[in-house]
Amino acid sequence: MQPNATRLNAVPAIGIRLMRALLLSALFSLFCGALAAAESVRLTNGEWPPYLGEQLPHKGVASRIVAEAFALQGIDVAWEFHPWARSLQLAERGQRAGSAVWLRSNEREEKFFISDPVVESGYYLFHRKGYSFDWKQVSDLQGRRLVGTRGYDYGEAFQQAEAIGQLRVNRVTSDETAFRQLIAGRVDLFPMDKVVGFDMLHQHFSAAERAQLSFHPQPLRSDSLHLLLSREVPGNADLIVRFNQGLAQLRESGKIAQYLLEIQQPLSLAP
Numbered sequence: 086m087q088p089n090a091t092r093l094n095a096v097p098a099i100g101i102r103l104m105r106a107l108l109l110s111a112l113f114s115l116f117c118g119a120l121a122a123a124e125s126v127r128l129t130n131g132e133w134p135p136y137l138g139e140q141l142p143h144k145g146v147a148s149r150i151v152a153e154a155f156a157l158q159g160i161d162v163a164w165e166f167h168p169w170a171r172s173l174q175l176a177e178r179g180q181r182a183g184s185a186v187w188l189r190s191n192e193r194e195e196k197f198f199i200s201d202p203v204v205e206s207g208y209y210l211f212h213r214k215g216y217s218f219d220w221k222q223v224s225d226l227q228g229r230r231l232v233g234t235r236g237y238d239y240g241e242a243f244q245q246a247e248a249i250g251q252l253r254v255n256r257v258t259s260d261e262t263a264f265r266q267l268i269a270g271r272v273d274l275f276p277m278d279k280v281v282g283f284d285m286l287h288q289h290f291s292a293a294e295r296a297q298l299s300f301h302p303q304p305l306r307s308d309s310l311h312l313l314l315s316r317e318v319p320g321n322a323d324l325i326v327r328f329n330q331g332l333a334q335l336r337e338s339g340k341i342a343q344y345l346l347e348i349q350q351p352l353s354l355a356p
Contacts, residue, residue, distance in 0.1 A: 125161040126324065128312075129172035129184040135284045135348045136186070136204060136310075139166040146348050147186045147204050150341055151312055154331035160324075179317025182324070186310035188238075196316055198325040201332055202309030204345065208239060209300040211267060211275045211282060218273070220303065227251055232263045232272040239276045240306035261289055268294050276305045280349060 128151070132138050136147040143149035144164050152162040165172075165181065176184035177196050186203050193199060210226075212218065220226055223242040231254045238244060246252040255272060257263050263275045264286065279300065286295045312328060314321040335341055 127163045131169040157331035158327040183314035197313035200312035208305045230273040
């Protein structure tokens, strides 16, 4: 009878070991799932082709740089595209981890952890070919017919000159409208990020229209654009460090320079 009793006792022992193995497997799966969830970040974004755009390859070159920098740290990015004010608000309140890409400012330093530069932006004065002018400082633009886009900051000197009436700037609702006024001869100068301007001219204007325009080689303003991570979100202080490490690694690989060159090569004002 003893051998049979041994076999009977072995059955529950095997069952217990199996249950333990299944329980450990389930716990491990839950742990891995939680870890995977922790290694993702939800960021807001807006439309600013070719740097940012929901329908662009990689969501735009700036989005690509941000996503690949995070990927080098084992972090996935989920993008949400909103109007710019909404994108910033969601990040500022901590309802999303952060937003890309933005100028650095003292006000934003108080509300966000700000990354190392992701891309550089240069604003230039576009004008019609044959329009002769030169400038060294903002006061030299006095008396020129200027157009600008509502809500855009063209640099401290420009903004101050506009505020005190030294510069008269016709503010319009969109960059495209400003370009159309420039081509029509209704205004003389339009400040615009050169890469964004070239892309817009290729997307919305004919070759003949593009051929009418040029730009002054002196930039009105040059800035770096950054990832913002909300100070309201726990863990973002460490996350910005990891992002900067991934960004440095991506830059050292030469990929950032390559990606920026790829978006600029097809763009020109030539017909």
